[in-house]
Amino acid sequence: MKESKLHKMIEEGEHIHQDFKFAITDSKKIARSLAAFANTEGGRLLIGVKDNGNIAGVSSDEEYYMIEAAATMYCKPPVEFTTVQWKSGGKTVLEIIVGKSELRPHKAPDKDGKYKAYLRVNDNNIVANSVLQKVWKKKKVPQGTLITLNKAEQAILKYLHDNPRITFSRFCRIAHIPPYKAEKILVNFVSMDILRMEVTEKTTYYYSNPDLDEGLIS
Numbered sequence: 178m179k180e181s182k183l184h185k186m187i188e189e190g191e192h193i194h195q196d197f198k199f200a201i202t203d204s205k206k207i208a209r210s211l212a213a214f215a216n217t218e219g220g221r222l223l224i225g226v227k228d229n230g231n232i233a234g235v236s237s238d239e240e241y242y243m244i245e246a247a248a249t250m251y252c253k254p255p256v257e258f259t260t261v262q263w264k265s266g267g268k269t270v271l272e273i274i275v276g277k278s279e280l281r282p283h284k285a286p287d288k289d290g291k292y293k294a295y296l297r298v299n300d301n302n303i304v305a306n307s308v309l310q311k312v313w314k315k316k317k318v319p320q321g322t323l324i325t326l327n328k329a330e331q332a333i334l335k336y337l338h339d340n341p342r343i344t345f346s347r348f349c350r351i352a353h354i355p356p357y358k359a360e361k362i363l364v365n366f367v368s369m370d371i372l373r374m375e376v377t378e379k380t381t382y383y384y385s386n387p388d389l390d391e392g393l394i395s
Contacts, residue, residue: 183263187230191300194220199227201243208251208285213295213302215256215278222273234268244273253284281313298378308363315368329354337385
């Protein structure tokens with residue numbers, strides 16, 4: 178029964194909540210996956226599973242220590258995780274379970290050793306943009322934010338009333354404002370749920386909240 182549950186997970190393939198690792202040779206690289214899961218909606222790593230879903234197996238003790246190093250030494254702040262050992266055909270698969278964190282953003286070193294916040298998008302780990310990171314930080318300290326609907330604020334709300342979505346660069350152009358000002362407006366609007374954001378592997382899109390849209394632009 179347990180073995181069938183393992184195979185069912187593997188059959189799902191890699192996705193936003195699941196990643197396969199044939200083996201762990203670099204704790205820093207694993208730290209990026211742990212941080213990405215913690216920063217998004219949580220997920221699991223199946224260690225000892227190849228990209229094609231074939232089970233290779235692991236030496237669970239050694240793999241566990243490398244995971245622990247990734248979570249505690251190379252994730253800032255550390256990422257909490259739990260483990261489950263699965264057996265199949267005499268081989269061991271180590272499942273690493275990470276929950277969505279209230280401490281985000283968690284950061285991990287990139288290939289050059291620079292710490293960055295990662296996000297899980299589909300089956301990839303990507304660097305979170307500065308708007309999202311500031312939204313995370315702002316939401317951790319709930320407090321009232323006074324919004325004045327000046328020309329720039331009105332411009333994005335009007336645009337999204339007539340169009341389904343907008344990008345950061347498009348907002349700068351239609352509002353005729355510099356990036357730093359556009360970022361501040363977007364952080365405030367997303368934090369207050371006036372806007373919603375969708376991060377993709379290529380760009381980030383901002384959408385109006387239909388429940389608030391009409392009242393704000395009227």
